[in-house]
Structures are given as structure tokens and as C-alpha cells.
Amino acid sequence: MLQVYSGEGFGENTRADATDRCLSEHTRSVKMTDCDGEGAQSPLQLFERLTAQGDQVRTLKTAKADKGEVEAAVQILLQLKVQYKQVTGQEYKAGCPPPENLILTGNSSAAGGATEEDDDVNPWSVTTTNAKGVDYDKLILRFGSSKVDQELVDRIEKVSGQKPHRFLRRGIFFSHRDMHQVLDSYEKHKSFYLYTGRGPSSEAMHVGHLIPFIFTKWLQDVFDIPLVVQLTDDEKFLWKDLSLEQCHRFAVENAKDIIACGFDINKTFIFSDLDYMGSSPQFYRNVVKVQKHVTFNQVKGIFGFTDSDCIGKISFPAIQAAPSFSNSFPQIFGERKDIQCLIPCAIDQDPYFRMTRDVAPRIGYPKPALLHSTFFPALQGAQTKMSASDANSSIFLTDSPKQIKNKVNKHAFSGGKDTVEEHRQFGGNAEVDVSFMYLTFFLEDDEQLEKIRQDYTSGALLTGELKKILIETLQPLIATHQERRKHVTDELVQQFMTPRPLNFNK
């Protein structure tokens, strides 16, 4: 059984998140089950001390502080952990406040299949204690999806006639549902369409947010197919302390960054839920159809909703489901309801689409296929949370070349050794090194990447040198993005966001 906790006020869950699509705080209050007295420590107080101490250790390590100082801090951390276990009867897990109750996530049929050491992945929270990040092979088993193996990558190459995108070559899009079926049909000249999205919780987008869009653009190009992009401003309104106007403004601002990824205006429709729900009777009809076929029991099991959640949250999953059905977009597909949908998204969004795939046949629609990505790590490491409110947790799309340089040098968690001598002698650990992880996302050249890995592991490449390569990779990438975004006018956004016919063959 997995535990998901995000108490109001704690907020800062350990999290490796790629899309931030649905990063939202459940507003569950955490019960004090134990001692609350003066001298004694409540589970919550202990948890907070532990979190602070963990931050302290990380800060010291990042700052390459004196070894003795680091070790002393680690000792305090370990003592607190022992104390925590005595009080709560369970292991401390960074980012997970003491439990109020247990919530099952993942495949509901696989109840009990996950152990306490498992990672926790759902649309609102992703936690892991492993510095390498989430164990994705385990996730495939738990979610019941399929691995993107070499055979599938080869097949995509064959069918598309293009070299597979680096995200496919490197296992960043690592899991799928029904991709072979999509390719089977495509080979028989039956087309499909793409659907992805974003939860516009702020204006600020970071490089991690681009991952699904970079990949989706590639899919659009090589398969020559339409794309719909859902901006769930209604969801953000329901989950966050934001006004409708704010959420809608964020949606439009985020649309600019999405457009700057280079999508084809003749094949791309971007929509705000708040706008599109009120301008497409067919979309609302599909929302209601899904809502009729999903019970509160089901969303409780899938998303961990409680009786204290507002009815908007409870019914929202149907709104994220509806774009999976082609007749939600009559301006593009007419009345056709049989056009297959392919959804590229981060794996934390899978619960929405497991639900959608469960409902689809019952309302006479094909199940959407999926391609799942791994999470994009925070600069501080794959087991910490990337937060739009913490400017140092990632590289933002608005960062200057200097900011990029400083952030990478100062904050990117290093797998290198403490001294040059040690590093030369023992080599670095690329598997936990965030700079290297970022390069796997953004450096196109496979051979160069492999050489960097080998040199870093052997000790030939120093941390500073590795960081320099990353800086020189990110600076032009971000600069180009900023240049492209500058040319995205309000009129262009308006065009992309207007329901209209798209180029669609068959």
C-alpha cells in the first residue's frame, strides 16, 4: 500500500515532477495522533524537524562544507529518524507528513502490491527516496502499462521513417499503452491525433515543463497529425487559492511558451477549459457521458479524494478525460468518434487515463493510447521537488544566460567527489548527477553523451567541466526559446486558441 500525504501548510513534498500539470495541494488536515504536550514531540513536530535537518544536510553537501560538519549533521538526522520511527511506528519518508489515513494509488486491482519502499506517483504528488529517482520498471508493473522496448523504438523508426527522438532512444518516454495498435492502424492508413496538456498554476514554466511538448512536436512532425492541448485552468482554480481570472491568464501565458516550441498552427488547437467548455456543446456532452460512468468510489480509489473534497475536484477527472475522444472536437473531426487518440504525458497523469480507458468502451469510444515519460529532476536531485515557487529548483524559461550558469554551478546536485584528487582517483557517479541527467534530456548527440558519461565515471571529466557542458547546452536552448516566444503575438495565441478546422487527412 502506498501512502500519499500532502498536508496543508507542508506543501513541500519530496517530488520529482516533469509536467507540474496537476501539482496541487490536497487540503487534508493532519491529525495529531500522539503526544501534543510541551516537552514531548508530536509526530508532526518531529517530521518538521527531520525535514529541516534533511535540508541542512543537503545545503552543507551542496556548499561542499567541511566533512566533519556534514557528518555531524547526518548523525542528528539519523537520530531523528530513529525517534520518528519510535513515535509513529513507521519509517520517515521525506515529504510525507505523518499519516491521517491510507490511500491506495496505482492499479486498484493491485492493492497491496506496493510496499513501503515503493515510490509514490499520482497526479498531485510524486515521492521517492532514491537519489536516482523513481524506479520506473516497478511503476510499469504497478500501473500495468508496457515498457517502451527496443522493438517498439525500432518500429516507430520504421513506420515514421525518422530517427527516433532522443527521448525514445534514451528511455525518457519509457512506458506506453497500445502504441503497437496505433502503429498497426497507421500502417493501414488510419490516422490518429495527439492530445497533451498542462495545468497552468503560474506564469513560470521551467525546462522540465517542455519535455512533453518537445516530444509531442516531434510526433506531430513525423506522423503529420493534429494535436489538441488542454490547459486545465478550471482544475487549477479548484485546487489552488487562485481566482478564475488568474488561472485563465496563466493558461494564455503558458500557451505562448507552448507555441514557442514550434507547433504547426494548421495542425494544433490549444484550449483553456474555462473557455472551451463554454463554447463546445459536444465537449460538454462527452464530459457528462464520462461523469455518468464513474462513481465517487472509483475516483476515491484512483485519486484519493475524500468526503471533504469539493464536488468540483470530484468531477474534474471527466474533464481531463473528454479530449481523448475525437468527437469532442467537431470543428476538427466532424462527428467522427472513432479516431484514435495518442496521449504523450508524464507517468503521473496515467491515473486519469486509466480511468478514461476504463470508461471509453462503455460509452462507445476507442481507448486512448499513451506514451509515458519519466520525471524531470529538480536541480537539487531526483528525489527532491521542483517547485515553481523556488526559483533555484530548476532552470526557468525566463532565465538569463548568467542565471543559468549560476544555478547550475551553485545548485545542480553533483555525483562527483569532494576533491579533485578523489574525483580523479575514484570517478563520479553519473547516475545521481543532475547535470548529467539534464544532458540526457537536452544533448542531442548520443556519442558525445556516452563519452561524457564514461569520462565522468572514470574521473577524467570533473564536475565543473560537466556543469560547463550543461550550461553551454542550456544557454542557447533557452535563448532560442525566448527569441521564439518574443514573436508569439497575442493575435497568434488567439489563433491557436480558436476552435477551428485543422489539417487532417482521413
Place this chain on the structure above:
Amino acid sequence: MLQVYSGEGFGENTRADATDRCLSEHTRSVKMTDCDGEGAQSPLQLFERLTAQGDQVRTLKTAKADKGEVEAAVQILLQLKVQYKQVTGQEYKAGCPPPENLILTGNSSAAGGATEEDDDVNPWSVTTTNAKGVDYDKLILRFGSSKVDQELVDRIEKVSGQKPHRFLRRGIFFSHRDMHQVLDSYEKHKSFYLYTGRGPSSEAMHVGHLIPFIFTKWLQDVFDIPLVVQLTDDEKFLWKDLSLEQCHRFAVENAKDIIACGFDINKTFIFSDLDYMGSSPQFYRNVVKVQKHVTFNQVKGIFGFTDSDCIGKISFPAIQAAPSFSNSFPQIFGERKDIQCLIPCAIDQDPYFRMTRDVAPRIGYPKPALLHSTFFPALQGAQTKMSASDANSSIFLTDSPKQIKNKVNKHAFSGGKDTVEEHRQFGGNAEVDVSFMYLTFFLEDDEQLEKIRQDYTSGALLTGELKKILIETLQPLIATHQERRKHVTDELVQQFMTPRPLNFNK
């Protein structure tokens, strides 16, 4: 505590219903808590036998069968009731299958305020064991509304400058919320608008369905104000085994009957939820605002939803709430959100608007005011259900003069005595006589009505004569309606149902 049960498949709850707006079956399965074996009777089997026997008794009485025959049937009924109490531990209540669980309706703060003898009134089921119908004074106390007293009726007359409608003179609109406030503002030249609605569960509408519309038209005329009419076709889709297309078609058909009531096209907007949600971003914004401020716990308390209900039902109350806010209709009111709404409706709809009034100030809107009507009785009596699927339970708007005559003569429950001699001697009971009740709804002349009551009570007026007066009242009323409906063209419906500006002063 009140009990509300409507098991799937039972359907036929004892019910006196005026609007049928939300007549829907909860699809809760009824647990067999007791013996299910061959010889033994399960609570459910007993319940079904009791229901059948009750029908038998009523049929015999209606048919004025031999006294001995009636008494024998009543004896069987009483024996079954004793048996039922032994098996279930509680009194048999017509229309209420053996309970699965208890659901509180009415004021949630008044938990425990209602006793087992109380009537049960909620949007999906209205039950009473009293032949006179629901005890409305008790309902006012339980719901926390205010009585429409002579002072209010006089005030409406003064402010409107018109003789009060017979529904006001006769206590048919018997309860209200904030009517004095509406009149205060109106006197200061601050206008308001009307909102009412209907759940289009079938094409067939009966005379009872007209009550809120007849009264609303009167209000529109005397106050010269806009009206919005919501057809909750989405709700019917969620609750009933109907397709979206069927529900939408029923909405359009029902709109024709509503238009035939004579509403002013320059001041009336009729909308299907399925259409309007998809054509008004501002309406959806208000729906989401309400959805953010109501929890599952709240709708559970107010409407008795369970974890097995679909998420569409759970979030639907927000859709019935949204038209209470003027900026849901920017085509009529622009961006103004401060225009007071007055909702004339049957009292069973009050739970929706208690919820709405609770939310309104929290989202910066004025609370809607309400005028509540009593229920329109079935021909078979005020404690039985009027059903669109039972042609004999009411007078339908499509009935011919001959059908009207036959139905009234054959099915209208009589408060008269069994023989002319007895009737002349002891007089009839107008309070339980359905023909007399119908006349209170449809006979305009107060003096004539009072004379009928006196003559019937004294025995001067026989049941047959009373029924004749009703027949002669209903026949021209229905004929006129049919004539008007004939002239409602598809184009006219289209016009009424198109979002557009209306005549609205200030």
C-alpha cells in the same frame, strides 16, 4: 429522522409531486437483510405484496365496489402490515421499500427534528401518509423558510398594483425566502429577474407541471421582468436510463409546452443545459465557482448522495445553482452580478437553493429569493405518486376532452360518501377530495370555489356534480393550451432558446 428510499426497479414511490423537475430514481440497490428462502418472505417481497394490496384496496374504493369486498381487502392489508413490522421492525410506509440506510433531508442543522411520521420531501422523492397531502406548516419549520402570510400577499398586491394570483390567494405558493427584500428593492426601483426550470424526463407533461409556469408568467407580467428557464436535460441523462439525444429532444418538446403558457419572447430565455453549458463560458465559470465551494460531505447531507453515485450526480447541484446569479447570462445582464434572482418552484427543489444561498455570499453574489409551491396531487389522492408513465395518474396536456372526462370520473379520488343518501346526510370531505383540490388550482373565481366547498361539505353537491365542474374547467383550459402549442413553431422554439439580449430595464 426521515427516510428516503428509492430502490432501482421499485420506482413507484408514494409521491405527491408538482413539478416533476427532478423526478429521478436513485440507483441504490436494496440489501436483503432478512430471510430470502422459498417459504419465508423477505422484507422486499412483503413490501411488494403490501403495495399490490394497497392498490387493490384503492381500486375497489374508486370503483365503488361492494362494502364487504372492500373490507376484506382492507383486512388482508392490515395483516400484511403487522407481518411487515415483525420482519423489518418498522412500520410499512407506502412507496418506501425496506431501508438500506438512513438519509437526512431537510435542514441539516435540524438533524433529528423530523419524526417517523413526518413527510419526506427532497428533489427526488416526496412521501406522505396523510390523505390531505404534505403538512406544509411543518415543512416551513423544518426547511427554515417563511410562510406566505396575508401581509405578504397584501404587499405583493400593493407593490405590483395587481390583484394577487389565485395561487397566492389560496396558499398554493405558501412559503418563501427573502420576498420582502425583493419587494423592498423593487419599490426603490431596483429590478430583479425570475428563474425557474424543469427536468425533461419525457415528452409528456401534465397539468401539475404547469403550476410553476402559470405563476411565473403572472410574475413576469405584473413586475415586467426577464425570466430564464433551465431545462436540466443533463440531469435527466445522469439520473435516467436515457440517451443524451432523448433528453435533449424532451427538453425541446417541453419548451413548446412552456412557451404555450404565453411567455413574452422579449423577456424570456429558455435553455437546455446541454446546449447552454457549451455556449456560455460565463455560465461554466459560475458552475465551477459553486463547485469549488461545496464539498461531497455537504451534498451528501443535503441530497443523500452515496459513494456509489456517479460523479456527474454529485457535481450536478452546482449546475442548478448557477442560473441564480445574473452574470451567468451576460447576453441579458452584461457583467452585472448584483441583480437579485427570484425563483418560483415547488418546495421539493428547495434543497438546491438552500445550498445556493449558502454559497452565494462566499463567491460574492446575492442570495436568490424563493417562492415555494405545494405539490400538485395525483388523481388517486394527495398521498400517491403522479407518474408520467401512468397515464391515469393525472390529466396530461395532450388529453382529449373525452379522456379528461373519463379520467376525472374514473380515477379522481373522492371525498364523498359511498351512497347518495349518506352523502346528502353527512356531506363530503373536500379536504381529501382530489376534484376539489384541482379546482383550487384552476378555478379562478374565489366565491364560486367557496360555494362549491360549502355545498360539497354540506352534502348539497354530489361527487358526480363536483367532478362535472372540474371537467368543465379543465376541458377548455387544456384545449386552449393545445391550440396555443400548435402555433409554437420550431422557429419560435429556436428563438426562445437562443442566447440573446432581453428587454431589461435598469
